[in-house]
Amino acid sequence: MSIQTIYLFGVGGVGGYIGSQIVQATEKNSDIKTYFIARGAHRDEINKNGLILETGDKTIVSHPTLATEDLTNIPSPDLCLLCVKSYDLEDACEKLKFKVHQHTTIIPVLNGVDIYERIRTIVKTGYVLPGCVYMGAFIKQPGVVRHLDNDLVIYGRDPQHPDRLPSEIIEFLNAVPNMRFQFRDDPYPAIWEKYMFVAAYALVTAYSRRTIRYVHDHVELKIIVMEIMSEIKSIAEKKGFSFSADIIEKLTARGGKLQPEAQTSYQRDIATNHGRNEGDIFGETILRLGRELNVPTPVTKKICNEIG
Structure with missing residues (x-):
């Protein structure tokens, strides 16, 4: 063909x-x-x-x-x-x-x-x-x-x-x-790694209304990013995927290498408030998979509730 x-x-x-x-x-x-x-x-x-x-x-x-x-x-x-x-x-x-x-x-x-x-x-x-x-x-x-x-x-x-x-x-x-x-x-190990990165930063940038670089450089917000990544990692491991011991540190560090003005698309959608956003693919999916696999996701749940 x-x-x-x-x-x-x-x-x-x-x-x-x-x-x-x-x-x-x-x-x-x-x-x-x-x-x-x-x-x-x-x-x-x-x-x-x-x-x-x-x-x-x-x-x-x-x-x-x-x-x-x-x-x-x-x-x-x-x-x-x-x-x-x-x-x-x-x-x-x-x-x-x-x-x-x-x-x-x-x-x-x-x-x-x-x-x-x-x-x-x-x-x-x-x-x-x-x-x-x-x-x-x-x-x-x-x-x-x-x-x-x-x-x-x-x-x-x-x-x-x-x-x-x-x-x-x-x-x-x-x-x-x-x-x-x-x-x-x-491709699924790479897809899960990307998801850990983008979902965590998407949720925290939407919650804080700040850029990716700002979140990375802010001590408290960065901790939240890493906690959400850890919850996603636990879900992926429950599904049979494995990652390097320092994967969360490596993925978090990527946020500090992006352009200062870089935002997540979810953050832009929440900021414009036009009624449609990627909440289903991020927070709701993490919470659903956590329930299905009996993996606790308290940090994701808290941030999703704050975003509304």
Whole structure:
């Protein structure tokens, strides 16, 4: 199977950066069509002026084949990078299930440790390669994405098809510039590590209304981050995963290396108070898994109650 149709489903900070790099990589290949699944003013600006990516001291303008919210009249994807927020995941999957074919590959890079299961309850066809992303980026204004740091996507085999090596996908993604796509036979240890990092910092930045760096540098807030990480680590260990003895210290230290203005998307959602946020994928999931596995999660519960 050749890759001819690509979806970037969700063109926020992460999806916008990845999509821009894929468009740049394929712009000279007329056989490859790239569709940005976006909505509202962001979609309109992309169709009018291209997606403007600000990264470092560079400004890159990328023109996808089309930015659209309507999947009806576009081809089925051979590759779909699923970059929506968790609260848009179900709706995205309901739309995708009518478009994917048996050879479609979906790579979800949104936060969470049960994203694969959530997708598979709706999308029964094609291949889903579990993944996670390390990247700081956000929509600066409609049509403009600001990239702060990191460019790493880790993904791996579909648990339903463990013997299938997606060689063509690996080869294609490895050729995308300014991105680090790392394929691993088992991506779940990396997904759990990312979840420990992002869930703890997301909860504490939303609770404190402070940036990641501020939280890292603040003694009391940093302790809360590490306590939440410890609760998540206990859940993961109960599920059979193991980590290095200093994993919490290593993950906590990453927060001190980010740009001073870096925020979590959950923090931004709580601050804007628009009614939708990633609370389900962070606090509620930790509390649910804690109950299911009989792992105490008192610090997470306290912070979730404070956030409201």
